């Protein structure tokens with residue numbers, strides 16, 4: 250059992266925050282030095298850099314020690330300086346042809362110098378590493394992180410030296426039955442340091458985390474909290490919104506914590522007016538600026554209310570697949586392209602499937618006025634009876650909420666996608682729902698469920714998990730996996746719940762540029778037909794309050810092997826991975842334009 254077993258227990262029990270005392274909120278708003286760029290790497294499929302030949306952890310001879318021979322006779326069987334490089338951020342699969350399908354470990358190494366003045370503190374922050382990271386600095390283990398899509402950091406104040414630091418991260422992306430996700434996913438297992446790596450310098454006592462939002466149900470009362478980290482935990486802290494002429498003075502307690510509450514006259518954030526305010530969190534020893542929007546989100550019976558008004562979510566789902574180059578998306582350019590296409594569709598909503606995307610996506614959605622469904626990769630058949638799997642899922646949930654809790658665009662936390670019914674699953678997910686509500690009482694909770702046929706033409710949405718959710722998500726493929734496109738004309742939908750439904754997936758595949766008659770599958774004509782009949786059905790669902798068809802752009806998947814058509818791409822995109830719009834894009838665009846002009850279907 251690798252040390253990860255111990256570390257993972259420690260970490261997951263206390264969250265990955267154990268190493269540095271908790272997540273650092275809004276890293277972009279702090280003093281940082283980027284470690285992005287070319288890292289030395291060793292591909293290590295047999296974990297030779299971790300275990301000895303008896304499969305025992307061997308830190309002394311492991312690759313984490315970065316040993317050099319001390320004489321011409323000494324045996325050292327690795328050498329970062331003579332090894333290949335990889336760009337960080339970036340999955341390894343798309344950087345070298347031999348790594349396209351690679352599932353295993355790769356050791357990354359980056360040298361850096363850093364002059365840290367006395368009384369200052371230094372952290373290393375990872376935007377994400379898929380799937381399991383073991384991190385060392387100057388040969389000392391900092392800690393481990395499990396989960397491929399959420400940030401984590403380690404304090405290195407006591408270890409960093411002015412010259413000659415070497416930071417090593419072993420990243421493994423082997424799929425695991427007990428993992429989150431498990432071994433079976435319909436997306437590419439992009440491994441590596443897939444997001445930014447940066448050094449974050451802080452004063453001895455700093456503003457580590459804060460939540461500044463509107464109080465649930467209020468449009469003019471700000472509510473939240475601040476948390477300091479350091480030795481001077483009792484400080485006067487002011488949370489200021491200068492443009493609104495609001496300032497809330499608090500004093501943090503012996504734990505460095507203080508609640509924030511007060512009135513403020515604010516222009517509410519919305520897709521039509523994505524108003525963001527500069528918020529300044531100023532303590533005696535630190536100050537952090539952020540850009541935060543204020544809005545309310547709630548349900549009332551079968552309606553979703555944004556700022557007290559019913560809203561219909563004109564959405565689209567998307568993977569974090571990089572437009573044009575493919576691979577894991579992470580950059581501002583990737584975010585602008587993907588969300589720009591959503592806007593072209595006349596969307597006001599995006600479902601970021603099936604895991605937290607790069608923070609740039611939710612910050613850009615804040616600025617562009619796109620509502621966000623955010624989710625953790627509790628996907629398909631994870632091990633619902635395994636306590637470790639639950640702890641892992643909960644940790645990823647908490648890390649997602651920790652990172653994005655100040656983003657007005659994020660309105661839905663999704664707990665799961667297409668998980669099979671069962672007692673263990675219901676217990677697992679209802680517990681996760683409860684934990685999400687406790688962590689963030691301001692947002693709505695959902696999950697992508699599946700319906701079943703009550704009779705030949707009635708789709709029934711009565712998943713028992715629905716009783717715990719605010720908004721029902723549902724994935725259905727009438728006309729693709731489920732009958733011909735015309736079948737949708739005969740289907741009606743029912744539910745015992747008085748709750749809004751977002752049809753969180755529907756659609757079909759087409760190879761862009763492949764044309765033929767409407768009966769030829771994978772032609773653009775066939776895909777368009779699926780959408781036309783789907784839209785006819787969706788308009789007849791009385792409790793429908795949003796749609797997010799699957800999927801914005803074609804994406805790589807090891808499951809999609811049909812030569813000449815899929816070639817390891819899932820082709821359900823409305824746009825090809827080369828940015829070419831398919832006919833179905835315009836069918837969906839026309840529907841959303843009509844909803845925008847004439848109002849929602851009901």
Ligand code: GCU
Pocket residue numbers: 435603666667724754799819821
């Ligand atoms: C499922 C699943 C997606 C998958 C899609 C498909 O609904 O949620 O992750 O890619 O169907 O079959 O294309």
